[in-house]
Ligand SMILES: Cc1cc2nc3c(=O)[nH]c(=O)nc-3n(C[C@H](O)[C@H](O)[C@H](O)COP(=O)(O)OP(=O)(O)OC[C@H]3O[C@@H](n4cnc5c(N)ncnc54)[C@H](O)[C@@H]3O)c2cc1C
Ligand code: SF4
């Protein structure tokens with residue numbers, strides 16, 4: 001695919017074209033001011049006309065995750081009796097997501113494995129929503145403190161599965177299409193072809209961010225060499241999981257995680273003689289009710305078993321089934337943990353303990 | 360494309376009281392359902408929610424189905440207290456793999472049930488009776504707290520009279536109207552009582568988790584190998600299709616890969632029995 005150059009002032013034009021395609025949501029830097037502090041947060045928001053002028057694509061992933069566009073809340077999945085497929089028919093409009101990072105795209109491909117690539121059961125709602133999304137990705141230009149995609153063999157930039165990808169360089173962006181939709185958008189913009197120097201600049205930026213990640217995660221490389229084996233063989237290690245002791249079972253980690261998809265079906269009556277509705281709502285393995293059975297028996301008790309389950313699912317169970325880790329390395333769970341638990345340190349803790357035991 | 364979350368209609372045509380806390384519901388189905396013994400359904404009480412149950416009726420019947428239900432919580436309370444003949448409920452399924460009946464051909468089958476656990480096994484028992492010529496022996500062991508807690512009482516004579524079949528019952532606590540064995544179900548599995556060729560058998564157990572645990576220990580003690588032990592495991596469920604993420608033992612999802620699993624496949628994973 002050809003790579004083009006989009007000067008800064010033409011970003012507005014691109015956004016205008018995107019607006020013509022459907023509702024646009026972008027990740028955007030925001031000043032959040034509270035009584036205590038003022039800081040910048042990268043958030044996903046619906047595009048605001050007034051903000052287009054000054055819009056820049058943020059340097060790394062947003063604080064919140066894009067999974068809401070595939071697994072929205074609440075999500076009606078049936079009305080019975082006589083389901084008429086109401087919701088599915090309503091999912092028509094295209095939605096453009098602007099500023100996705102490599103980890104966000106990786107999350108989508110992991111969710112695809114569960115919801116549409118499993119030949120036995122395809123989720124019709126997910127599938128329909130997935131088809132309505134237009135994905136405009138962008139290279140990371142810096143690493144967040146909690147970012148660790150490199151440890152899972154992933155990169156902070158994408159090379160496929162997007163509609164358009166933007167790479168920030170001096171005075172603008174390199175833009176590349178990865179699909180027919182992307183190709184058509186590009187035609188509308190009539191951008192100029194990039195030159196060799198610009199490509200080199202992009203590649204150097206990519207290398208720099210990769211180096212930044214390598215440096216900040218150097219201590220954890222060992223722990224991430226075979227996390228599937230580590231988590232399953234180290235499951236019973238008492239000491240190894242010590243860092244999990246500050247978990248308060250709040251469920252923040254699974255909520256912010258772009259690939260935590262576990263859910264529960266929930267029915268609501270509309271009154272005598274009327275149809276009932278069935279919703280799919282996010283659930284969390286960090287909640288007691290997630291696994292508790294009739295009579296109060298819970299195979300994931302005490303709390304430490306819940307805590308371990310998240311790691312077990314991400315690094316062992318999912319890997320057994322799909323040959324991929326159910327983690328993008330985005331670090332959102334680290335940023336949001338009330339117990340101050342860092343996934344990287346947890347895996348390292350198990351690793352160290354196992355080495356002590358095995359000599 | 361089918362909506363895997365949509366329940367089709369099932370009309371309650373009969374409700375039979377088995378014990379003070381267990382009832383068998385008879386359903387007429389809005390569409391034919393072919394299920395294998397051991398596969399389960401998600402039963403919807405409209406507006407209240409779903410719970411998973413394994414049909415207790417003969418697998419060959421496609422327009423009708425029986426489900427035997429213990430009263431134990433939110434959904435099952437409504438089933439017991441409010442649902443009446445003529446009501447329209449919902450069903451999804453069948454889900455799961457069911458018992459590996461083809462593997463059982465030419466073998467002795469030892470069936471061990473506890474409490475309402477005999478319900479799913481009844482469907483297996485019917486399926487095995489249909490192929491009794493291909494089997495060496497069918498031994499049924501069933502334990503309950505008291506005689507009042509025994510399900511399908513009026514069928515015991517028929518079962519015991521089937522060729523190659525034996526039925527052994529036990530109750531946990533002595534009752535005045537009982538002359539049979541007293542003791543938990545594992546007492547029927549003691550070496551001196553067990554009339555099976557251990558090397559040429561498969562065992563299938565269904566009941567509370569604690570029973571499954573001690574049955575498994577006992578079976579190993581009398582010489583069964585993990586490969587010969589099938590267990591109907593219990594986990595909380597919601598979707599039924601391996602997506603909602605909760606019903607696993609190790610990498611196996613009970614809803615998709617079970618709910619009956621071979622002990623050899625699961626024994627080394629965390630939290631199998633506790
Ligand atoms: C594969 C399978 C087959 C079963 N077959 C039978 C049967 O034939 N007869 C019978 O009486 N019982 C059976 N059970 C157990 C039965 O599903 C529970 O007793 C029932 O879900 C309790 O629902 P409740 O709403 O009354 O209880 P609550 O404790 O109020 O549970 C609330 C919800 O949690 C879920 N849940 C609770 N306990 C379980 C559980 N043990 N397994 C799965 N989900 C659960 C259900 O969605 C339920 O609606 C089976 C369970 C499984 C997993
Ligand atoms: S587990 Fe944590 S780091 Fe991995 S994808 Fe989820 S939120 Fe990101």
Ligand code: FES
Nearest residue numbers: 597599603604614
């Ligand atoms: S019931 Fe949802 S994964 Fe098994």
